[in-house]
Amino acid sequence: MIILQPQNYTLMKNTALTKIHESLGAKMVPFAGYNMPVQYEGVTAEHLTVRSAVGVFDVSHMGEFLVEGSEALTLLQKVTSNDVSKLAIGDAQYSCFPNDIGGIVDDLICYRIKEQTYLLVVNASNIEKDWNWIQKYNEGIGAALKNISDDYSLLAIQGPKAIEAMQSLTSVNLSEIPFYKFKIGDFAGIEHVIISATGYTGSGGFEIYVKNDQVEQLWEQVFVAGASYGIKPIGLAARDTLRLEMGYCLYGNDINDTTSPLEAGLGWITKFTKDFVNSDHLKAQKETGITKKLVAFELTERGIPRHDYAIVDVEGKQIGVVTSGTMSPSLSKGIGMGYVPKEISRPGTKIFIQVRKKQIPATIIKLPFYKV
Numbered sequence: 001m002i003i004l005q006p007q008n009y010t011l012m013k014n015t016a017l018t019k020i021h022e023s024l025g026a027k028m029v030p031f032a033g034y035n036m037p038v039q040y041e042g043v044t045a046e047h048l049t050v051r052s053a054v055g056v057f058d059v060s061h062m063g064e065f066l067v068e069g070s071e072a073l074t075l076l077q078k079v080t081s082n083d084v085s086k087l088a089i090g091d092a093q094y095s096c097f098p099n100d101i102g103g104i105v106d107d108l109i110c111y112r113i114k115e116q117t118y119l120l121v122v123n124a125s126n127i128e129k130d131w132n133w134i135q136k137y138n139e140g141i142g143a144a145l146k147n148i149s150d151d152y153s154l155l156a157i158q159g160p161k162a163i164e165a166m167q168s169l170t171s172v173n174l175s176e177i178p179f180y181k182f183k184i185g186d187f188a189g190i191e192h193v194i195i196s197a198t199g200y201t202g203s204g205g206f207e208i209y210v211k212n213d214q215v216e217q218l219w220e221q222v223f224v225a226g227a228s229y230g231i232k233p234i235g236l237a238a239r240d241t242l243r244l245e246m247g248y249c250l251y252g253n254d255i256n257d258t259t260s261p262l263e264a265g266l267g268w269i270t271k272f273t274k275d276f277v278n279s280d281h282l283k284a285q286k287e288t289g290i291t292k293k294l295v296a297f298e299l300t301e302r303g304i305p306r307h308d309y310a311i312v313d314v315e316g317k318q319i320g321v322v323t324s325g326t327m328s329p330s331l332s333k334g335i336g337m338g339y340v341p342k343e344i345s346r347p348g349t350k351i352f353i354q355v356r357k358k359q360i361p362a363t364i365i366k367l368p369f370y371k372v
Contacts, residue, residue: 015060016153016212017219024233031236032124034061039235046238047329050203051370054159054166054226055234059207060215063127063149065120065134072116075143079134080110081261081282083271087112092180092198095269096261097133098278102285103257104264106130107249109198111182119194121154123251137277153215155208157222158234158242162205165229169221170195174206188221190214200239202246202370241326244335247296247367253307254294254323254337262286263339264294293345294323296367299334299353303360310354311338319344322353330370334360 012035022028026037037058040046049055067076076084082095089112097105106126111119122130127149138145157166163174172185172195182196187208194209210218223231240250249255249264261270262285272283299305305325310318325336340351347366352359 013061015058016215017058017060020216020219021058021233026233026235029236032061034124036061037233037235039237040233043235043237043241044329046232046234047241049230049232050159050201050234050238050242051330052160053230053232054157054161054205055232055238056219056222056226057156057158057234057236057239058153058219059156059239060153060212061124062154063122063124063130063147064152064154064209065122065131066144066146066148067118067120067134068144068146069116069142071141071143072118075134075138075141076110076118076120077274078141078276079137080108081266081270081276082110083274084110084112084118085274087118089114090181090183092182092196093269094180096255096266097130098261098270098276098282099133099257100278101257102260102278102281104251104255104259104261105133105257107251107255107266111194111196113184113194125252151211153210153212153218155210155215155218155222156199156201156205156239157208157226158199158201158205159203161226161229165226165231166206166222169225177206188218188225190218193218200248201242202248202368202372203242238329240324241329244324244326244337245328245330245368245370247337247369249294250324259294259339260285260290263290263292290342292320292339293342294337295340295345295364296337296369297335297351297353297362297364298331298369299336300361300363302334303353303355303358304334305336305338305353305355305360305362311340312352312354312359313344314350314352316352316359318354319351325353328369334362335369336362340364 021037080095177197187193309322311320320340322338
């Protein structure tokens with residue numbers, strides 16, 4: 001007799017633009033609990049569009065938390081690694097939530113919206129985990145917390161032509177917003193829009209935050225304004241190749257619950273001028289020195305490095321592991337990142353990537369892979 005086991009079907013969420021993606025012929029895949037467009041015309045073509053012109057990503061699956069009140073700064077200084085006190089209104093800051101065992105809960109961007117109001121933007125796959133983590137530390141502090149992830153949509157308009165293509169949609173002078181700053185203004189006929197000079201591609205552009213019921217209007221007007229600039233929709237696969245060419249970390253690959261921010265090359269967002277979660281441990285690690293380090297490498301022969309492939313020495317002994325890898329559309333060569341012992345982490349060092357039964361030679365390089 002066959003006994004049917006109850007199936008645990010997880011219902012995927014849609015973004016407010018899912019139907020538009022489907023109508024454009026996007027290949028949709030489950031990602032972090034959402035139906036997301038992984039590609040439209042193809043990864044390489046989409047990647048090169050962002051490098052040379054302008055492309056639009058729906059990244060509405062990202063999480064957004066509001067932290068407000070007189071204790072907002074106190075909470076954020078405790079749970080994040082970077083120094084939030086340095087932010088003026090209109091500033092954005094890359095940071096991470098260190099955990100209490102030497103690793104990272106998540107990486108994030110912190111925006112200072114008003115005097116006592118901050119917006120945290122976190123990874124889609126970690127929304128619940130991050131929310132619980134912040135709430136845990138807020139119990140004794142008492143900042144006002146609000147999870148607005150399901151209410152807001154986010155478009156990333158990226159590429160060297162983004163400013164010129166989008167200027168007609170706003171009275172804000174886009175060319176005057178420096179990197180990692182933002183303005184709140186009109187955009188595509190919508191008031192009070194966050195226009196942030198941030199992104200995950202290395203090709204310039206903006207991230208635009210609007211309410212869900214406004215994003216269809218935003219999408220339509222962005223594509224009308226950008227038509228003569230060669231604007232195209234871009235999927236998550238090209239987002240990954242673009243960020244990897246810049247050496248930007250991806251949570252779950254290059255950083256996770258067990259990787260220290262110092263090992264991951266994120267010492268620049270880890271400020272020991274304040275007390276934060278596990279800062280004593282990380283400070284001691286900085287003083288004694290790390291034993292492994294996240295490095296970037298290029299293959300010197302044909303091949304594609306992939307996540308979890310072994311990094312080996314000339315004798316075939318495993319010395320590390322690939323955390324991210326791809327065939328670079330801009331450089332037409334295999335590139336990747338991975339952890340190796342600190343003593344062999346210098347640029348110029350020769351290593352090998354185990355691709356099935358073959359050991360492909362590679363050279364450690366200084367980031368970024370792609371230089372504008």
